[in-house]
Amino acid sequence: MIRALYTAASGMNAQQTNIDNVAHNLANVNTTGFKKSRVEFEDLVYQELRAPGAQTSATTEAPVGLGMGLGTRPVATARNFSAGNLRSTAAPLDLAIEGAGFFKIALPSGITAYTRAGTFHLDAQGTIVTADGYPLEPEITIPTDAVSVSISKDGTVSALVPGQGSSQIGTIETATFANPAGLRPLGGNLFELTTASGDEEAGAPGTDSRGTLAQGFVEDSNVSVVEEMVNMIIGQRAYEANSRVVKAADEMLSQVNTLVR
Numbered sequence: 001m002i003r004a005l006y007t008a009a010s011g012m013n014a015q016q017t018n019i020d021n022v023a024h025n026l027a028n029v030n031t032t033g034f035k036k037s038r039v040e041f042e043d044l045v046y047q048e049l050r051a052p053g054a055q056t057s058a059t060t061e062a063p064v065g066l067g068m069g070l071g072t073r074p075v076a077t078a079r080n081f082s083a084g085n086l087r088s089t090a091a092p093l094d095l096a097i098e099g100a101g102f103f104k105i106a107l108p109s110g111i112t113a114y115t116r117a118g119t120f121h122l123d124a125q126g127t128i129v130t131a132d133g134y135p136l137e138p139e140i141t142i143p144t145d146a147v148s149v150s151i152s153k154d155g156t157v158s159a160l161v162p163g164q165g166s167s168q169i170g171t172i173e174t175a176t177f178a179n180p181a182g183l184r185p186l187g188g189n190l191f192e193l194t195t196a197s198g199d200e201e202a203g204a205p206g207t208d209s210r211g212t213l214a215q216g217f218v219e220d221s222n223v224s225v226v227e228e229m230v231n232m233i234i235g236q237r238a239y240e241a242n243s244r245v246v247k248a249a250d251e252m253l254s255q256v257n258t259l260v261r
Helices: 002-027 225-257
Strands: 037-043 046-050 066-069 072-079 086-088 095-098 102-106 112-115 148-151 156-161 165-171 174-176 184-187 190-192 201-203 212-215 217-219
Touching: 002 037, 002 072, 002 225, 095 102, 148 212
Parallel strands: 095 217
Antiparallel strands: 037 072, 046 066, 086 217, 095 212, 102 112, 102 174, 112 190, 148 156, 156 165, 174 201, 184 190
């Protein structure tokens, strides 16, 4: 009965983590480029009371063993990088990736971060930056007297300057990874590579399995509110079931404590 208390408590802790993850997904349902995640669980170590194949007599053995599981624990939050819906904004610096890939962002610390959120802006020098002021990598600067900016599907950036016509001023690169689920989230719609994700494979959009760019669009979150609500209900019911096991074990212990010789 003591074992049941701790086993059920591990289930309650696991489902609390599950609900926390659902809350995070729902909180970011309108976050551009956000990718939902799910919690993965594994069962804990088993207390083996009798091993499978143990001798039951001189000539026979047990066909199955006797073991008691000790509960569960969360081991991973696997991120789902499936594409979200594209939404038209008509803003010339809003970009969406149709297919695989990430925009490369230069952080002040010197490392390169990666994002699917293509809501870009111009800073005081005309450099294309994120909402936090971090520039694209490689850096692209729009002439201050440009009247329009055109970004092609392959990432070529052109600016129209009065009296000079349209000229190419740079190329936006995107990066892919062997295992994007292994990227480490930094917040702010940014990720960084890890040994689990593998090294980046950067290049022009539309080449080597990299998706193409869509100017004037952004990629919405891939969170499904209906799916997350169902996950929340399942997690809540699982939490309630484990709490009832705690209550049942407590009542059994209470009965033992009130035994009278």
